[in-house]
Amino acid sequence: MMAVFQDWIAILLRWLHLMAGIAWVGTSFYFNWFDLSVRPPKGEVLKENIRGTLDEIHGGSFYYHEQYWPKTHPERLLVHAWPAKTTLITGALLLAGIYWYGARTYLIDPSVADIGPTAAIGISVASILACWFFYNELCFFVEDNRKVMAVMAVFVALAAYGYQHVFSGRAAYIHVGAMLGTCMGLNVWTSIVPHHIAMRKQLNAGEALDLRHGDQAKRRSQHNNYFTLPVTFAMISNHFALAYNHHRAWLILWLLMAGGVSIRHYLNVLYKEDRKERPLLVVVVAAFGGAVGLSFVRPAPPPVVGPVDTATAMAIVQKRCVPCHSQKPTHPTFVAPPGGFMLDTPEQVMAKAEKVVQRTNVSRDMPLGNATAMTDEERAQLKVWIEGQGK
Structure with a gap:
């Protein structure tokens, strides 16, 4: 009876995590596309302080948008934080309920590292938190987003390598995804939403907007946009044993994540500048091709002498x-x-x-x-x- 009850909790929790994640990723993709696609207005506009306008068509209707900095708080303002928060919470519960509770089955592989559940769970928690603190401090001390992404690429490679030599293959991939997913979720929770709240308070108080709040919120939102494809791959990687059980699994994962980031950058350049950065497509093909090619390289199995009865x-x-x-x-x-x-x-x-x-x-x-x-x-x-x- 208890096992059936636990299975239903897992089913519903996975479903909620999936749906919240879809809503979050969809929102992230849409608003990133919107921000990069607006253009200076060419005619009369409806609002003040217009940054750009955009026309689009969907579901049989045409839509007109203006991106602006208001002088007063809008009467009806929609917010989009709960999908991110729900994804983070349900992801943490799934990690605890599957990989921590079932550590001996899902987290530990004795042939990789013969450690106990307590040590394995401790490494799991500490490494995820360490990634967040490292990334968050990096953002405070380094203003150049390209440098932040470059440093995080090295950090992810080292983390993937380390996880492969501590956890089972599935757990290693999931933890790289959980590490970056936690950064994304906490970006929303500790940076993007607080800056939004600060801006709304200024409007309610009749004060002029401090655009630095908007810049900081946008910066973390853009980071999340680049993390999205790598994280979603890692989160569904339990279906890809060919990759996560390879003796160079960490490198395959890193190459696939690099390809995902390159895809996002290609699209972002296209949206912002209406320009196809074709060398990025070469990087994507090289990264994915390298991962696929590497999967064919496997150590020779031990020789078996004679037939086996x-x-x-x-x-x-x-x-x-x-x-x-x-x-x-x-x-x-x-x-x-x-x-x-x-x-x-x-x-x-x-x-x-x-x-x-x-x-x-x-x-x-x-x-x-x-x-x-x-x-x-x-x-x-x-x-x-x-x-x-x-x-």
């Missing part, structure tokens, strides 16, 4: 796979075989032969978090036995 293969399966993939799992995390995938008998293993080889020898994401400590030699032996049975 069924008794040896099934002993490996019983010890490394059946604790989860059984009609009655003994692993404390599961009350039923994940995905209905059972490997109790040789017939059941052969019925799923292609997937077993794929998950144990190619993507290498099974056993989950290598919780049962399957060795490279055992993976190779299982593969040899399955391929022998198919002949």
Whole structure:
């Protein structure tokens, strides 16, 4: 009963996190496009202190926008902070409920670093907070946004490398995303919203706007815009075992993130200057091509001498796979075989032969978090036995 209740909490929390994230990313993309696309007005305008105007069409209607600095507080003013705050809160709850609560299953891989749950959770919390404090201080001391992004690129590379040598592959990728996602969420919470509030207070008090508040809010908003594609990739990376279980997973992730940032910069230049910065497309292709090419480079498996008999293969399966993939799992995390995938008998293993080889020898994401400590030699032996049975 409790397991079912916990599953429903996870389902609803993931759903809320996804929907809030979609709303946040959509808002970020839209307003960044809007800010870069407005142009000086050519005719009569409706408001004062116009920065630019924009016409667009959507859903069968035409729209006209003016971007301006008001002299009085608008009667009806829409704000867009809650999607970001909701994404941050639900993301933290999911990280705690999955990777911290299930640390032995999802966070720790004994073949990577044989550490206890307390140490692993401590590293998780400390590293995420350290990234935020580093980035936030960097923004205070460095005004040039290009330098901030360059320094953060180095920081992310080092963090990805470090995570790969401490956590499981899935957890390493998720933590890089959580690290940058936390920076994005706290940018909204501690910088963008407070500057907005300060501007609204000035208008309510009848004071002239201090445009420095707007500049600071806009700066963090632009940073978030560049972080968006890297973070969204990391957040859905649990589906990409080919990448996160690679022996150079940190570099694959960094290349994909660099490609995502380059895509955003290409689009931003296009919106602002109506100019196609084609060298950026070369960078995108090189980054993605490098990640794809690197995925084909894998260490050679240990040699297996002679054929492997069924008794040896099934002993490996019983010890490394059946604790989860059984009609009655003994692993404390599961009350039923994940995905209905059972490997109790040789017939059941052969019925799923292609997937077993794929998950144990190619993507290498099974056993989950290598919780049962399957060795490279055992993976190779299982593969040899399955391929022998198919002949």
